[in-house]
Amino acid sequence: MQLVTIDDVRAAATRIRGDVLRTPLIPAAWAGALWLKPENLQAIGAFKVRGAFNAIARLDPELRARGVVAYSSGNHAQAVAYAAARYGIAAHIVMPEETPRVKIDATRGHGAEVVLCGAGRREAVAAEVVERTGGVLVPPFDHPDIIAGQGTAGLEIAEDLPEVEHVFIPVSGGGLASGVGTAIRALCPGATVHGVEPELAGDTAESLRLGHRVDWSIEDRNRTIADGLRSQPSELTFAHLQRVLDDVITVTEDEIRRAVRDLAQRAHLVSEPSGAVAMAGYRRVAPAGPAVALVSGGNIETALLRDILAA
Amino acid sequence: MQLVTIDDVRAAATRIRGDVLRTPLIPAAWAGALWLKPENLQAIGAFKVRGAFNAIARLDPELRARGVVAYSSGNHAQAVAYAAARYGIAAHIVMPEETPRVKIDATRGHGAEVVLCGAGRREAVAAEVVERTGGVLVPPFDHPDIIAGQGTAGLEIAEDLPEVEHVFIPVSGGGLASGVGTAIRALCPGATVHGVEPELAGDTAESLRLGHRVDWSIEDRNRTIADGLRSQPSELTFAHLQRVLDDVITVTEDEIRRAVRDLAQRAHLVSEPSGAVAMAGYRRVAPAGPAVALVSGGNIETALLRDILAA
Secondary structure, three states: OOOOOHHHHHHHHHHHEOOEOOOOOEEOHHHOOEEEEEHHHOOOOEOHHHHHHHHHHHOOHHHHOOOEEEEOOOHHHHHHHHHHHHHOOOEEEEEEOOOOHHHHHHHHHOOOEEEEEOOOOHHHHHHHHHHHHOOEEOOOOOOHHHHHHHHHHHHHHHHHOOOOOEEEEEOOOOHHHHHHHHHHHHHOOOOEEEEEEEHHHOHHHHHHHHOOOOOOOHHHHOOOOOOOOOOOOOHHHHHHHHHHOOEEEEEOHHHHHHHHHHHHHHOOEOOOHHHHHHHHHHHHHOOOOOEEEEEOEOOOOHHHHHHHHOO | OOOOOHHHHHHHHHHHEOOEOOOOOEEOHHHOOEEEEEHHHOOOOEOHHHHHHHHHHHOOHHHHOOOEEEEOOOHHHHHHHHHHHHHOOOEEEEEEOOOOHHHHHHHHHOOOEEEEEOOOOHHHHHHHHHHHHOOEEOOOOOOHHHHHHHHHHHHHHHHHOOOOOEEEEEOOOOHHHHHHHHHHHHHOOOOEEEEEEEHHHOHHHHHHHHOOOOOOOHHHHOOOOOOOOOOOOOHHHHHHHHHHOOEEEEEOHHHHHHHHHHHHHOOOEOOOHHHHHHHHHHHHHOOOOOEEEEEOEOOOOHHHHHHHHOO
16 A cells, blocks of 8 residues: 655645645643644634645646535535635535534535535435536545645644654544654654544554454444544555554543643633644653644534533 | 834844744634734743843843842733743742732742732832842833834734734733834834724823823723733833824723634634734724734633633
């Protein structure tokens, strides 16, 4: 299997420059020798714009003109809608009927056409939409262009803190961890790359331990508050993760909530639970050397944020 | 009177590089052609580190070794304590007895010695501490080195968005607005520089209208929720403001609360009320061209943040 290389990540960085925010590393001395990479400050509130812009930029212009299709109930939906709008092309986003209204409206707000579908039907419906519109499917993680795009965050970490010794990255479908891990492995070979998962959706930790992908039921994975971390790696991302991760740490729901609270109170960053797990993983390991935790997103319901801040 | 020049601001930028975060401009397309300058992400949660580092860096090393003294119940206290710690020198911070415990602890947390004093006595007590310790007073705004230091935020705005047409800056003692205004006037002469004040502490708006400083009682100024904007310009900062501001907009308490809410929900930034007034001013003016609102700080009590988010 062909894996994404650091050259692919560098090419992606050149391609998406001007379209995504180059986030700084924010010192978080209150937590140790820690820096935060605040991807929650991206236009749609999550790192997903990196992969979406790279994938769309890579399309043949004639093909691209037919528009793009994606299925997602979360940040990938908004990222593809946002990137498509910037390119002036149509976007059809397939979302489950039970998706919160606010996320459907946000996706429409970027000019995308939302196609609602029944539970478990989104991939099938997306295929129908591709058939009907001639648009190109932009997958959430299972594609080299997506992995390379997400990896640009790792390139920036290596540029800004070359002496980094520990990097903490959330793992779900594994696109972000694959890309960032690839960049860190290449540019900071001495650094340890930690994936972080909720204990309640710890399929990747188990899969890496066993050396092959295991399947956790969606009912199990849905137990975690970290709603952006309920996917599982594909064959492609799993092959990357086996190569670029040193370990996968799992964190409890309480640790995730505490991380959301600390990020708000100490770092002045609003994070969603999925966006705070890397911070929680840093706390768990508590390494001595310079470390980076990637804050992957900030799209949290206000009621949940208030609840977490009440503790 | 000698005013701070763009060369002073440039020199300050060189001096403090490496000590303060170079904050990016964050696109806030949800609010229009707006970019946010998130100074709430600085180490102590506010822009004040810029002036503090510049002032301390400028001291003669022999003098500096005697330590520094400051009076403040707010972000300046922590900024001076933090900068002094980085320089490895002593810091004495005079704080009113009624200062919230959490702020006293945070200041001590940076290694400073906190000297508590009665209401209205802080300048006198600070003078005593200077006399006793031989330390140097670092004033919160009434000094060219402080103004030049705060102005580095304006230099960065001009570098990152040279086509900016409107800049919104909170005004209290006026150090930040003086410095940022100086940089914008010099580098983006076509831009309009708006100071923003709470209506309930609108002394500078009135002073500029009348052409001379007016004094509002501290009881009046204390009415606003924006506890960092209750100071009044000095002769030095007022002279700068007369020269570099195009106007001062006043905003209501409700507008300030809405801005705190929007910054959390849409920009994923935790701001304190004082830190959100520039955003509120932007909303009030609603200009068409590219605009920047400076988010000056994020040190808000959690209970207040929860209350504002409940609306």
